[in-house]
Amino acid sequence: MMAMVIGFTLPYQTDAAAVSYKIEINKTSNKLYLYKNGKVMKVYPVATGANTAKIPTGSKVIPKSATPEGTFPIVVKTVNPQWKNVPGTVNGKPNPDNPLGVRWHGLKVNGDGGNIYGIHGTSNPSSIGKHASAGCIRMQNKDVVELFNIVPLNTAVWIHSGKSDGKWKGNPNVGANSSANYSASYPGKKYFTKGANNKYVYQLGVMLQRTGYGKHYRVGPSNVFTEADRLNVQEFQLAQGWRGTKLGQDADGYPGPETWNRLVKQSGILKVNTSNN
Template sequence: MKRRRSVLLFLILIFISSLFFPSIVLAKDAVQHLIIVNKATNQLAYYNNQELVKVFPVGTGKTPSLTPEGTFSIVAKFVNPFYRAGIIAGGIPQNPLGVRWLGLSVGNTGGSVYGIHGNNNPGSIGGYVSAGCIRMYNEDVIWLYDQIPMGTAVKIINEPWDLGPTMLSWQGNRENLPSKQVANISVLINDSEVVFDQSNKPFLVGEKPMLPLRLIADKLSISITYIPDLKFIILQQGSTVTGLDTVSSIFYSSKGSIKLSTPVTIKNGVSFVNLEVFRSFNLDLAWEEKENVLIIN
């Protein structure tokens, strides 16, 4: 199936390239599972097939340098891990690693030094408390452990972004976690305000808006051709043609190919994209960050 997708995608890109590309560099197929950890907000987001599934609070390094940033993968999985630093057996309340260990491919450690794990101090979750690992509530890490296979990609960032876009309604000992206040975003197209419903309402990632692709494209007379087998979108407005691989979030335009700074996000069956997707068209875009207003002419 992956080979078929790669071949079909190659043919589609060859077609598009005849319109605007001198050359194309193809991306590898993205894996189904993805974990994003944001040290700035101490959140862990789990994606499956490009769709946000859950967001968890976590604890990270006592100082910014302790938890490494970059893209890694899960290379070790253990139930009731042994804590070698204190020679503490696995599966007992005194073990600071908790009930699960998901080892990260940092350096040549083989997943034995840096990991996502449980804890024996629930009060530490949400703080900067570790020697570099990523701590979760035990019930959360058990859930995550059961979802992801070996090789799952883990991206660790340090950005002022809420990974939500809405926080989950936590229960039990997490009732006191603050709820994210979702900003109301206004979009004006040719001085006319766009009306959204709950299924396609824009949201913020960091300080940048994520927009419902099809609705905004329709308002701008940008045609959309979706190729389901490839999860690939062709956008066209007049003589301007672009392409978007919704799996890898690679965007193709007359200027070449780029990885979108914020991945394509699917909520309630609606694809949301950032402003980069629309900048290739003949549009005047102005994002008023303080007022959360996007003006398009």
């Protein structure tokens, strides 16, 4: 378990239309199984919680570890997370001494906000494959980046200490429908001023990425409206044949009702499916 201080949170979501991703974590084997449409897509080595009970040498009894068991949704995704007084970046680059590594997938456990338990990178790669953490799930940094770029928010993570047989057996009611968080209706221009922080900015970024207009994002969209959002919107507007890039003109980079409606339709954002099958 690690209490994380969120430094640069990017709830990044890849194109998940008609694709279901699930995660299984086996604490006994220290393996993370990534499922795509019900089949194992990839297996990663991980470190899970250190054993909380001492057992005699040579015993085959596996004690409980500090990593919680159950099915939990990913509710926060963070690039270069900060841990306590350890910054996530140094001189603009990932901090090699950050015990959380380069990515954080925060899990909602017992109603918390995803900043206690999570799937994250590490500054101690030799710990991978062992029971070594305070409760979180550690991955090699290259692996956690790959996972981060695949799974969307609300992905269900099933954690257990039994046997793995290639079948995801977590709670099917967890992370059932992420499309319910998206809006078909234009929320209003006040939500898209520079520095505005809200869920509609994130949806805007997801729609831009899904339509191929996300090149100005460094890693992905966020809840904060930035110049990267404006430039991406402007490119989408110009592609619609609209002209005039000055403020208040059709291609100024700020979404209006028509821009929003076209993005909703062209991105298929309301068809996102994260069901089990």
